[in-house]
Amino acid sequence: MLQKALQEWFGFDDFNPGQEAIIQSVLDNQNTLGILPTGSGKSLCYQLPTYINQKPTLIISPLISLMDDQVMQMKKKGERSVCYVHSGMSLEEKNKNLKFIKKSKFIFLSPEFILNRDNINFLRDIDLGLIVLDEAHCITEWGYDFRPHYALVGKITDRFPKATVLALTATAPKHLKEDLNEVVNTQFREIKTKMDRSNISLTHFNFDNDNEKMKWLLEKINCSGPTIIYVSSKKKCRELAQEIYKAGYLTGIYHGDMSYQERQTVQQQFIQNDIPIVVATSAFGMGINKPDIRTVIHFHLPTSPSSYIQEIGRAGRDGIYSQAISLYQSDDAFLLETLLFSDMITDADINAYKNGMLLPVEKQSIIDVLRTRYSINEIHQIFQRSESRKKEGYIRMLGYKNLTTCRREYLMSYFGENVQKPESCCDNDGIQEIINVKNPKKVTRKMNYLEKLNQIFTNN
Template structure:
C-alpha cells in the first residue's frame, strides 16, 4: 500500500533509508522522532501521510529560510494548498496566507506565532492529522536560552490531542529523545538511521593566529567550488568577506541582523551560482536547497559536535564528493567560551528573577516566558543541565582540534554511533586525502539591467 501511495503521489518506486519506517509509524498514530541525515528526504515523511490521511498538517518551523524553501519546493511540485506566515512577509502577503490557513493542506508557522493566543485560534476548528516539529534538535539546543518559545511547544500540541506528532532532525544529541518527551509530556518512538555522510571528508588545520588562517584560506578558495565559510560573529563575517572580495571573488554575507530581503537575495545568488562563496554565521544553512555545495570551512570551530554535524551536512546533498575543513588558532578558545557562557542564565539569575531584583532585560524576558510553563525549581534544573551539556560539547570540540585518530569515529561516537564503516576518503588522520579541485572564477563585471541602463542615460 505504501509503495503504491509513494508512486501515486510522488512518482518514486522506492523509499530512502528510514523513510518507510517513519511513515508507517506516523500512519499508526505513533508520536515519532525521525532522525535522517541531511538530503535524505525528511519532508516526504510528513507529506505522504498527509496525502494518505487527507487531513491538514501543521509544520512548526524554526527559520524563515526553511519555511520559504519547503513551500517553494511544494509549489514547484504542483502543491497549491499550502500556507505560510512569517515576519519577513509584507502585510498583503501575510493577510493572504492567513486567509488560506483554514483551507490549506500544509500550514507552516513558527512557535512564536503559534503561542500568541489570537493566532492559535486560527487553527482551533481544524482537524489536524499531523503536527511536525521540523529541525527538532532546536528544541534542545535553542529551547531554553535562545528561542524560549520552543520550550513551550507542549502548549501547542496539547490543544490538538487527535494529531500525531512527528519530530524530524538530521542530528540528535543523546538526550534529545528525553528532552522532547519532557517538553511535550508524551512518549516518542525513535527511528534513526546513521548520521554518517560518507561522501564528506573531514580535515582540520591548526594555526598560530588569524593571519595564518586567512592566508591559507585566500589561497584555498581558488579551487574549493561552491563554499560556505562559517565564522563566529557578524563582525568577523564582514571582515572576512571583505578580504575575500578584495582577493577577487564575488562573496555573499549572511547573519542574523540582515533584513529578510537581504538574506533572501544572498541565498538566491548562492543557489544560482552567481556567487561561489558565502561567509556566514550559524544562521545560514537550514532550508538552503543547494545540492552541489562542495566545501564547508569552519574559520572558527563550532561549540558542539551537533552544530558541526548540522553545518557540514549542508555539503554534498547530490551525493558527490565534498569536504569539511575546520581551522583553529589558540585565541579561538576564549572566543568560543565567551559565545557559549557569557549570556547563559544561571541559578543566581533565577534567584534575582524570583525576588524581583534587577536582571538583564533579555534574561528577564526569557525567564518570564519560561516561567509561564515551568516552575522556578524546574528552571534551575534545566539551566544547570544546559550548562553542563555545553561544557561537555565544548570540550569535545576542543579535543577535535588535537585529534590523531579518526575524526569521523570521534564525532559519531558522541551521538552513540560506534559501528561505522569508513569510506575511502574518510579524514586527514586515516586517509590520504586530496583536496577537491573545482575552480572558482574571480569576479566579472556584472551586466546592467534595463532600469540601470535607463538611469545612466539620464544622469
C-alpha cells in the same frame, strides 16, 4: 500500500532508508522521533502521511530560510495548498496567508507565532492530523536561552490532542529523545538511521593566528567549488567577506541582522551560482537546498558536534564527494566560551527573578516565557542541565582540534553511532579524493565591498 502511495504521489519507486518506517509509525498514530541524515528526504516523512490521511499538517519550523525553501520546493512540484507566515513578510502578505490557513494541507509556522494569543485562534478549528517538529534538535540546542518558545511546544501539542507528533532531525545527541519526551509530555518512538554522510571528508588545521588562517583560506577558495564559510559572529562575517572580495571573488554574506530581502537575495544568487562563496553565521545552517556545495569551511570551531554535523551537512547533497574543513587558533577557545556562556541565565539570575529584582531585558523576557509552563525549581534544573550539555559539546569540539585518531569516529561517537570509514574519511585516515573546482567569478574592483553588495541587492 505505502509503496503504491509513494509512486502515486511522488513518482518514486523506493524509499530512502528510514523513510518507510517513520511514515508507517506516523500512520499508526505513534508519536515518532525520526533521525535521518542531512539531505535524505525528511520532508517526505510528513508529506506522504498528509496525502494518505487527507488531514492538514502543521510544521513548526525554526528558520525563515527553512520555511522558504520547503514551501518553494513543494510549490515547484505542484502543491499549492501550502501556507506559511513569518516575520520577514509584509503585513499584507501575512494577512493574505492567514486567510488561507484553514484551506491549507501544509501550514508552516514558528513556535513564537503560534503561541501568540491572537494567532493561536487561527488554528483553533483546524482538525490537524499531524504536528511536525522540524529540526527537532533546536528544542535542545535553542529552546531555553535563545528561543525559549521552543521549550513550550508542548503547549501547542496539548491544544491538538488528536494529532500525531513527528519530530525530525539529522543531528540527535543521546539526550534528545529524553528532552522531547519531557517538553511534549509523551513517549516518542525513535526510528534512527545512520547520521554519517560518507561522501564528506573531514580535515582540520591549526594556526598561530587569524592572519595565517586568512592566508590559507584565500589560497584554498581558488579551487574549492561552491563554498560556505562559517564564522562565529556577524562582525567577523562582514570582515572576512570583505577580505575575500578584495582578493577578487564575488562573495555573499548571511547573518541574522540582515533584512529578509537581503538574505533571500544572497541565498538565491548562491543557489544559482552567481555567487560562488558565502560567508555566514549559523543562521545559514539549515534550509539551504543547493545540492552541489563542494566545500564547507569553519573559520571558527562550532560550539558542539550537533552544530558541526548540521552545518557540514549542507555539502554534497548530490552524493558527490565534498569536503568539510575546520580551522583553529588559540584565541578561538575564549571566543567559543564567550559565545556559549557569557549571556547564559544563572542560578543567581533565577533567584533574582524569584525575588522580584530586575534583570537585563533579554533574560527577563526569557524567564517570563518559561514561567508560563515551568516552575522556578524546574527553570533552575533546565539551565543547570543546559549548561552541563553545552560544556560537554564545547569540550568535545576542543578535543577535535588535536585529534590524531579518526575524526569521523570521534564525532559520531557523541551521537552513539558507529561508522564505516569511507575511502576519503579524514586527514588522520587518509583522503583519496581532491576537489579542484575553480571559482572563476572574479570581480572588477572598481567599487568597495559594501557598494558591491548594495548593487547585488538593488539589482535583484
